[in-house]
Amino acid sequence: MPQRPDTRSGPAIDVAGLTKTYRSHHRTVHALDGLDLVVEPGTVLGLLGPNGAGKSTTVRILATLALPDAGVARVAGHDVVRDAAAVRRSIGYVAQKPVTRPLDTGRENLLLAARLHGLGRREAASRAAALLDAFGLTESADRLVRTYSGGMARKLDVAVGLVHRPAVLFLDEPTTGLDPEARAELWAELSRLADDSGMTVLLTTHYLDEADRLADQVVIVDRGRVVTRGTPDALKDQLHGDGISIDLPDAATAALAASVAARVAGLREVGVDGRRLRARATSGAGTLPVLLAALDGAAVPVLAASLARPSLDDVYLHHTGRTFEASMTQAEVTA
Numbered sequence: 001m002p003q004r005p006d007t008r009s010g011p012a013i014d015v016a017g018l019t020k021t022y023r024s025h026h027r028t029v030h031a032l033d034g035l036d037l038v039v040e041p042g043t044v045l046g047l048l049g050p051n052g053a054g055k056s057t058t059v060r061i062l063a064t065l066a067l068p069d070a071g072v073a074r075v076a077g078h079d080v081v082r083d084a085a086a087v088r089r090s091i092g093y094v095a096q097k098p099v100t101r102p103l104d105t106g107r108e109n110l111l112l113a114a115r116l117h118g119l120g121r122r123e124a125a126s127r128a129a130a131l132l133d134a135f136g137l138t139e140s141a142d143r144l145v146r147t148y149s150g151g152m153a154r155k156l157d158v159a160v161g162l163v164h165r166p167a168v169l170f171l172d173e174p175t176t177g178l179d180p181e182a183r184a185e186l187w188a189e190l191s192r193l194a195d196d197s198g199m200t201v202l203l204t205t206h207y208l209d210e211a212d213r214l215a216d217q218v219v220i221v222d223r224g225r226v227v228t229r230g231t232p233d234a235l236k237d238q239l240h241g242d243g244i245s246i247d248l249p250d251a252a253t254a255a256l257a258a259s260v261a262a263r264v265a266g267l268r269e270v271g272v273d274g275r276r277l278r279a280r281a282t283s284g285a286g287t288l289p290v291l292l293a294a295l296d297g298a299a300v301p302v303l304a305a306s307l308a309r310p311s312l313d314d315v316y317l318h319h320t321g322r323t324f325e326a327s328m329t330q331a332e333v334t335a
């Protein structure tokens with residue numbers, strides 16, 4: 001029987017001061033620079049950061065595929081360096097690159113993985129059937145994997161990672177390369193799986209919406225360090241304020257609107273961006289009608305008004321001084 005270590009007695013993942021430096025003749029990269037991370041059992045944690053932030057390095061160390069230079073990491077209660085075999089029995093690891101065999105069927109891939117994990121023939125067959133069903137792959141179970149769509153192949157990869165009922169599942173960029181529809185479908189399946197199984201899931205992503213949608217907790221990493229962490233809502237709430245934007249017919253009217261807005265109680269950071277007025281308010285829903293009434297009273301014509309909660313992009317900007325998109329571009333340039 002596969003082991004299911006008891007993680008109730010402590011964190012599912014416990015990382016302190018993790019450091020990893022890659023050196024080659026022409027450059028030194030501090031991939032991890034003292035990373036700390038505690039993940040309680042049953043949590044879906046999103047490790048979010050631009051390319052090169054150190055996400056894959058973290059997961060590879062936690063999955064015992066790379067060694068840290070310094071620091072301590074425990075997964076399911078086991079030290080990743082001293083007790084690597086026990087860690088491996090406790091985890092599922094779905095890498096960015098597919099692990100399934102294209103010239104075997106989906107079912108054959110799952111049966112092989114189950115047998116490699118020590119399941120008996122009948123147990124392997126029923127586990128494979130259950131996973132095919134859970135991921136909506138039953139109808140395609142006996143087709144060669146090379147005929148699968150990208151989304152189906154990705155689901156099979158995740159299913160293979162779950163064959164031995166791991167206590168902790170690592171997903172390295174699970175939906176990169178998938179089209180929006182396949183991505184949404186995989187998100188739905190992953191969140192159902194996390195809810196039903198109570199498993200601890202650590203997923204890396206550079207999609208803000210993916211972290212927002214799937215993760216109970218988000219950890220933002222940048223340049224090998226944790227920049228901030230919390231639930232997506234708590235992180236957004238820290239920014240104290242909803243964004244208000246008002247579209248005006250022209251820039252002159254926008255400037256006039258800004259002078260009106262400056263006198264409305266509860267509005268902060270009033271600014272003009274072309275024909276658009278932007279501001280922040282602690283309670284956007286309460287302040288927007290007051291602002292619209294003030295603009296109406298000053299005979300300022302309004303084309304459109306909108307209210308938005310802070311996004312994870314705003315959180316990222318707040319903590320790093322760069323927008324997430326700018327960081328991605330910068331990472332691509334320096335990579």
Ligand SMILES: Nc1ncnc2c1ncn2[C@@H]1O[C@H](COP(=O)(O)OP(=O)(O)OP(=O)(O)O)[C@@H](O)[C@H]1O
Pocket residue numbers: 022023029030031049050051052053054055056057058206335
């Ligand atoms: N084997 C390696 N040899 C040299 N440098 C490496 C190696 N693996 C990673 N790096 C470097 O370490 C840094 C962190 O890489 P890592 O893959 O952990 O980032 P990431 O956040 O997962 O990025 P991505 O989203 O692109 O996968 C990068 O600058 C990368 O180029």
